[in-house]
Amino acid sequence: MAYLPSIPSLVASIRMSTKLIVIILNYRVTDLTIDCLHTLEPEIERIPGMKVAVCENGTGGDAVERISREISEHDWAHWIELTAVSPNRGFTGGNNIIIRKWLESEDCPPYFLLLNADTLVKPGAIELLVQFMDNNPEVGIAGSQLELPNGLRQGSPFRFQGIATELDRGLGLGIVSRLLSRWSSCAPMPLTPSPVDWVSGACMIIRREVIEAIGPLDEGFYTYYDDIDFCLNARRKGWATWCVPDSRVIHIAGQSTGIKTLKRRPKYWFQARRRFFLKNYGALYTMLVDAAFLIGFALWRVRRVIQGKPDTAPPHLLFDSLRHSVFVTGFKVRDVENPAFCRMENRAG
DSSP: OOOOOOHHHHHHHHOOOOOEEEEEEESSOHHHHHHHHHHHHHHHHHSTTEEEEEEEESOOTTHHHHHHHHHHHTTOTTTEEEEEESSOOHHHHHHHHHHHHHHTSTTOOSEEEEEOTTEEEOTTHHHHHHHHHHHOTTEEEEEEEEEOTTSOBOSOSBOOOOHHHHHHHHHOOHHHHHHTGGGOSBOOOOSSOEEESBOOTTEEEEEHHHHHHHOSOOGGGSSSSHHHHHHHHHHHTTOEEEEEEEEEEEEOTTTTTOTTSSSOOOHHHHHHHHHHHHHHHOHHHHHHHHHHHHHHHHHHHHHHHHHTOOOOSOTTHHHHHHHTSHHHHOSOOOOOOOHHHHHHHHHHO
16 A cells, blocks of 8 residues: 555655845834735735745833734734843844844755844835845845935945045045945946945845855944945855845935944944954055045035035044044954943942
8 A cells, every 4th residue: 555645754855945034123213014924915916935034122111012913913923933132232233133044044045134123124125135036046145226215326235345445435526436336335226137246124035055165244333334344254255245126225325323324423333344444455455445435525614614615424423433543443354342231330439
């Protein structure tokens, strides 16, 4: 008599394997996280095997309760998994908690998608990324076209930053920007899928083999410069990064950190920038990069005063850029300070 498998065995054999894990970190933007989840619901039907992992990243209060209630009320539990951590682990630590968990799973997916909580996914955007990666196995990372809520394009994709880009960033002078346009950090948006230097971590799909080759995100960054660092290290291992412009995502930037407002830029932004250059390019190059920005920005401030132009820079940017430069801090590659850990240590002290 032929062997007939049991019904549970048949069910297990046809159970759909996980195709994609979308990782969303919630930190002080619970309303936006819930809005983002609503825009992902239609994508679940388009992509068999897609799941979403939400990491409540130290917001506290009723954040876990509110997200859990939304999942329950909309019957999302079959495709959303909620994890809560405290204190806040930053962009890198929060994402890595989910990445490492799934890497150790027997159902590890071929793709991970990092998606900011302050995004709204347009119909078909995630499906287009998955299809592109399926059709282009040599590509390790791909990103969407990011848009502002008013429909205007947001910066992305990008070129790797260097001496010319930092000089241009400091000077802010039109004629110089035109001369240095081929080195501008913000690259033109391609009309069709195209290779680029790096894409924003606000919406970045990563092939599992890339993470296995270079490791997860560098937690020494906490947040900022982690996406450019990841794409650079992937390239050095032979994995290309592409932009898929038909995949469109609205990005309400800077909601968790407030970096887009004219507030004083936080220490961890400067520390992340310094870590990126020292780690990847060494002491001499970082010194030249710091000098390029400081000279350029000092000239911009003089020109602003002479021409009577408004001050559009974050407060104390010149002073903060100097005190966090290698000229003051030295050439050691340091981890970025986690503000949450610093606050805990201050309370304990």
